[in-house]
Amino acid sequence: MPRTPSKRANVKVCVFGSGTFGTALGSVMARNGFTVTILCRCEEVASSINTQHKNPSHLSECKLPPLLSATTCPQEALKGVAFIVHSVPVQASEDFLKPLKDLIPADVPFISTSKGIHSETLETMAELVPRVLQRPQVMAFLSGPTFAKELMDEIPSAAVVAAEDPAVAESCSDLFHCTVFKTYTTTDVIGVEVGGALKNVYALAAGTLEGMGLGFNTAAFLVTRACVEMNMLALAMGAQPHTMVGLAGIGDLMLTCLGGASRNKAVGARIGQGESLASVLQSRQQSLAGVAEGVATAPAALRLARRHKVPVPIIDAVASVIDGVAGPREALLSLMQRPKGEDFAAHVLHGAEKQLVRSVSPLGVPPKYWAFLAVGQAFLITALFIWFRRS
Ligand SMILES: NC(=O)C1=CN([C@@H]2O[C@H](COP(=O)(O)OP(=O)(O)OC[C@H]3O[C@@H](n4cnc5c(N)ncnc54)[C@H](O)[C@@H]3O)[C@@H](O)[C@H]2O)C=CC1
Numbered sequence: 001m002p003r004t005p006s007k008r009a010n011v012k013v014c015v016f017g018s019g020t021f022g023t024a025l026g027s028v029m030a031r032n033g034f035t036v037t038i039l040c041r042c043e044e045v046a047s048s049i050n051t052q053h054k055n056p057s058h059l060s061e062c063k064l065p066p067l068l069s070a071t072t073c074p075q076e077a078l079k080g081v082a083f084i085v086h087s088v089p090v091q092a093s094e095d096f097l098k099p100l101k102d103l104i105p106a107d108v109p110f111i112s113t114s115k116g117i118h119s120e121t122l123e124t125m126a127e128l129v130p131r132v133l134q135r136p137q138v139m140a141f142l143s144g145p146t147f148a149k150e151l152m153d154e155i156p157s158a159a160v161v162a163a164e165d166p167a168v169a170e171s172c173s174d175l176f177h178c179t180v181f182k183t184y185t186t187t188d189v190i191g192v193e194v195g196g197a198l199k200n201v202y203a204l205a206a207g208t209l210e211g212m213g214l215g216f217n218t219a220a221f222l223v224t225r226a227c228v229e230m231n232m233l234a235l236a237m238g239a240q241p242h243t244m245v246g247l248a249g250i251g252d253l254m255l256t257c258l259g260g261a262s263r264n265k266a267v268g269a270r271i272g273q274g275e276s277l278a279s280v281l282q283s284r285q286q287s288l289a290g291v292a293e294g295v296a297t298a299p300a301a302l303r304l305a306r307r308h309k310v311p312v313p314i315i316d317a318v319a320s321v322i323d324g325v326a327g328p329r330e331a332l333l334s335l336m337q338r339p340k341g342e343d344f345a346a347h348v349l350h351g352a353e354k355q356l357v358r359s360v361s362p363l364g365v366p367p368k369y370w371a372f373l374a375v376g377q378a379f380l381i382t383a384l385f386i387w388f389r390r391s
Pocket residue numbers: 017018019020021022041058087088089090092095096113114115116146147148149289290291293
């Protein structure tokens with residue numbers, strides 16, 4: 001049930017992470033009328049948000065809404081909280097959450113917005129959070145094509161909120177949904193998480209190709225094949241067949257590989273120009289340029305794909321560049337030298353469509369034929385009934 005604006009102000013949301021995405025999502029929710037507190041690590045950032053309505057470290061040019069405040073005190077941030085929005089990089093989430101373990105209520109929806117796979121445990125956030133908290137946690141996952149700065153600037157955007165319980169997805173979606181940000185819901189937690197994590201790996205590849213000076217043909221080639229590869233791995237991991245053709249799959253893949261503001265693509269571009277990964281990461285850390293989740297996710301995704309026996313040549317190529325096993329040119333050559341084959345993209349999508357139909361009809365009959373099916377069944381039952389009465 002949608003809340004009225006005055007009731008919304010009584011709903012307190014705590015945002016974990018005062019980085020780019022935490023600041024943007026906090027602003028979206030505060031503009032929507034919710035009372036939002038960002039839990040910061042740095043006193044100076046919290047003080048600036050509270051007094052100047054600006055985050056000096058991230059999106060510093062943007063004025064923040066009045067209902068958005070900040071604190072460095074976890075007890076204060078989590079007191080009376082109705083929702084938690086987590087915008088801390090996946091690799092840093094365990095260290096971030098451990099000290100908060102006893103302050104996070106198990107029944108308060110924890111909305112993860114982090115996109116990646118843990119480099120050692122190969123966990124997504126749906127697995128990492130309950131492990132770190134040492135108990136089950138009500139969770140939801142926000143993902144889709146949403147550059148933080150564009151959300152901040154109220155550029156019309158859309159995303160998906162996934163939760164196992166549709167009612168949780170709906171109530172979490174309500175925090176963000178407004179005339180400039182459309183949120184859709186789904187129960188496909190795995191699909192939404194895997195899509196968000198893998199697109200970062202492909203964005204690294206897209207940036208690398210751009211940095212090498214290659215053209216739009218190559219970019220379109222990459223995105224199309226990435227789409228097939230991502231779909232196969234997601235399906236093997238248990239995703240629903242239609243998720244990868246939605247906002248959290250193709251949508252985010254297109255934005256991050258083709259759009260100009262991706263951090264992952266920016267890292268890839270510098271590698272493509274010949275800079276070493278270590279030097280790129282060091283300079284980005286110094287300038288607070290933000291995390292590129294694809295760097296840690298690529299080798300983890302490769303291990304997951306091997307576990308599920310899914311061939312992932314693009315992820316393999318990216319991981320080999322990250323691990324220093326190959327240079328960008330060698331990695332590209334290895335992809336181009338793969339044996340030519342059938343364009344199986346169509347088969348994958350066709351397979352997905354069949355599964356989708358099966359998932360809504362146990363007889364495998366598309367919905368448009370359900371009326372014929374019903375009439376046929378009625379006819380059969382009547383005929384059986386007459387035959388039974390006569391014999
Ligand atoms: N920026 C964007 O446009 C989008 C980001 N995301 C996802 O949101 C998550 C957070 O991303 P951003 O806010 O952009 O990152 P960021 O680098 O701008 O901010 C990270 C935040 O995490 C906090 N943090 C806590 N412990 C940390 C540690 N050990 N190392 C690094 N940071 C630590 C930082 O203080 C900071 O507040 C990532 O998983 C990213 O993929 C998702 C969609 C869009």
